[in-house]
Amino acid sequence: MLLLLAFVACVAETPAEALPDATVVVPLSSEADGAAADTVPVGSEAAGACPEDIYVAQTGYTTDAPVLADPHADVLGAEPLPRQVHLGWTNEPSTSMTLIWRTDFDTLASQVQIGSDAGHLFTLAGASFGLGADTADGRVHEARVCGLTPGTTWSYRVGGEGAWSESHTFTTAPPPGSTEPFVFGVAGDSRGGATVWASILAGMASHGVELRLFTGDAVVQGSRVNEWDDWYDAGVGYFESVPTMTTNGNHEGLAQPYFALSPLPGNEQWYSFDYGNVHFATWNDTVATSADWQEQADWLAADLAASTRPWKVVFHHKAAYSSCRPNGEDANVRNYFVPVSEAGGVQLDLAGHNHNYERTVPLAGGLEVPQVDGVTYVVTAGAGAPLYDNNQGYSYTHVAVEAQHYMVGVVDDDRITMTAYDLAGNVLDVFTLVP
Ligand SMILES: [Fe+2]
Known part of the structure; x- marks a missing residue:
């Protein structure tokens, strides 16, 4: 039986720390504080439009309610460095990306920093939950980013302060209906x-x-x-x-x-x-x-x-x-x-x-x-x-x-x-x- 767990605010945006290479600002759309007053919404989706559900199947595992990264962003376990970082789409491929990675069970930091090619300009909170039947199987972290510009390459890293992954890039899909090969x-x-x-x-x-x-x-x-x-x-x-x-x-x-x-x-x-x-x-x-x-x-x-x-x-x-x-x-x-x-x-x-x-x-x-x-x-x-x-x-x-x-x-x-x-x-x- 699938257990549907509500996950509120899949990409609760927080202001980014200033990063030395943050030279080009391409903000994500945001509904933080009810408005995106000082950012320019980009992409075709409404601001902050990621759906709020994460499926975690089966009972009898270590899975419990997803843990929001904030206020746990500073909780690092013995092996907090993200591994097995991988991508897929839980939302519209042209304007979103969902990122999943693994750590030890005790690491609760579940953040993604993302921006244009020039740097990681925004910090977004994800969620985490236990994997497998034992805490030794570690923790899964998932972050969903919406409001991205179609057909654009984005730079990102995941984890949290003191335990960031290497920087990687992905490219959003072209707009739906695009005839681009x-x-x-x-x-x-x-x-x-x-x-x-x-x-x-x-x-x-x-x-x-x-x-x-x-x-x-x-x-x-x-x-x-x-x-x-x-x-x-x-x-x-x-x-x-x-x-x-x-x-x-x-x-x-x-x-x-x-x-x-x-x-x-x-x-x-x-x-x-x-x-x-x-x-x-x-x-x-x-x-x-x-x-x-x-x-x-x-x-x-x-x-x-x-x-x-x-x-x-x-x-x-x-x-x-x-x-x-x-x-x-x-x-x-x-x-x-x-x-x-x-x-x-x-x-x-x-x-x-x-x-x-x-x-x-x-x-x-x-x-x-x-x-x-x-x-x-x-x-x-x-x-x-x-x-x-x-x-x-x-x-x-x-x-x-x-x-x-x-x-x-x-x-x-x-x-x-x-x-x-x-x-x-x-x-x-x-x-x-x-x-
Ligand atoms: Fe088969």
Whole structure:
């Protein structure tokens, strides 16, 4: 059962300490003291517009009410230096960023200092909560920053006075609907293969990905904090600057550390977001209750219908179409989501779970159709987990490769070019979609 914990004032702004390199003032919008009297609100969102909820799943853990950094900003434990700093979106990608990091359990300081490239001009308060089943698993800190200018690079550091992280940068998404080209990465099923996962992150970075999608099964068992340590430690040098949007696989299993460590919107199981001209949506196909199937299908139908973006891409864990055993196709995904995706104008379905690379011909109702009339179904599930044979040879399977791999999507105004690469950078498959 998810425990929804109210978190008031996700980015309560406080005046920044003067920093020596603070030469260019690009203020965040603010509702501190009821008005932003002496700052110029920037970005398209209303001032201080981050929603105020943080999901922390499951009872029986050390999790308790999120601790606001203020007045605890000066409380540092034995290991207060932030580690595993990583990014995602709980709010609008063009004007916000959510930052998560780890410390020891006793460190309560949860602050982010952020500004333009020129310096960390504003100090914002986040929240923190316990991770895992024991205080030895440490504390998770989360800060949400809203009111940022789209398409802008921001410099930040997290932690608190006496225990700041190194400085990092990220870039907000372009405005929704922007036709500006961008590059995204996709991978899935690392599941204990941290070395391969690190190699994939490096490969994606070499292609300049601006966001990552992960199709689930990051770890063997989602409740084991040490496995999440491996996953996030492998991402040091990559996770601090590029957001990663994940989905719940059967191996995450809706475990508390997955929710606690994932900066995702809404209930963190089914959600959507826009990046430029693409609408991305995900669902959870390892459901907590059977009622979730229909609820998610209804949500997806409404979500897709409400989107005016020309591109619609879904990503999730269990494949609707796959020639790969032992896992094969998932009947619930086929029954609940395929009709909705096809009716809702989805061009591309990205799944994991079957440890290989596969691409179908474009399909509608199970039959091959011109690409613009159907959905191309891809399995991208080779980020470190043991590989499976593609041994069924169904007629809808157009390409199948048993290899560790990742994908890079290049979104242009009039096409998306998807390329699958192996770890050596060889092209396994390339195809183009038009809207
Ligand atoms: Fe799986």
